[in-house]
Amino acid sequence: MGILAGNSSVLLVKGGITRLSELEIDCDKDWNGKAILNIAGAAAGMQKGGLLVHNGSVLVEVTPGSIGHELTDGGPGHVPCWKEPAG
Numbered sequence: 001m002g003i004l005a006g007n008s009s010v011l012l013v014k015g016g017i018t019r020l021s022e023l024e025i026d027c028d029k030d031w032n033g034k035a036i037l038n039i040a041g042a043a044a045g046m047q048k049g050g051l052l053v054h055n056g057s058v059l060v061e062v063t064p065g066s067i068g069h070e071l072t073d074g075g076p077g078h079v080p081c082w083k084e085p086a087g
Contacts, residue, residue: 045061046061047061047063047064048064049063049064050062050063050064051071051080053079053080055079056077060079062079062080062081062082064082065081065082065083066082066084068084068085069082069083069084069085070082070083070084070085
């Protein structure tokens with residue numbers, strides 16, 4: 001059994017899954033140039049509440065902000081960040 005990703009890559013290789021905890025996903029596979037690489041490595045070092053965003057080159061973590069701060073988008077080409085609300 002397999003769930004296909006792309007033309008020939010298999011994402012799920014184990015049949016008979018009855019619980020989500022049994023699911024195994026190969027996050028470091030080159031899926032025919034789909035550029036899904038090292039998600040496991042990026043997620044492993046993240047803090048609770050962190051967000052993954054693309055900085056123009058790679059996925060980077062936006063760490064959790066301070067209590068009361070807002071996630072602010074600086075517009076195209078900028079990575080979101082946490083800032084104190086205006087006023």
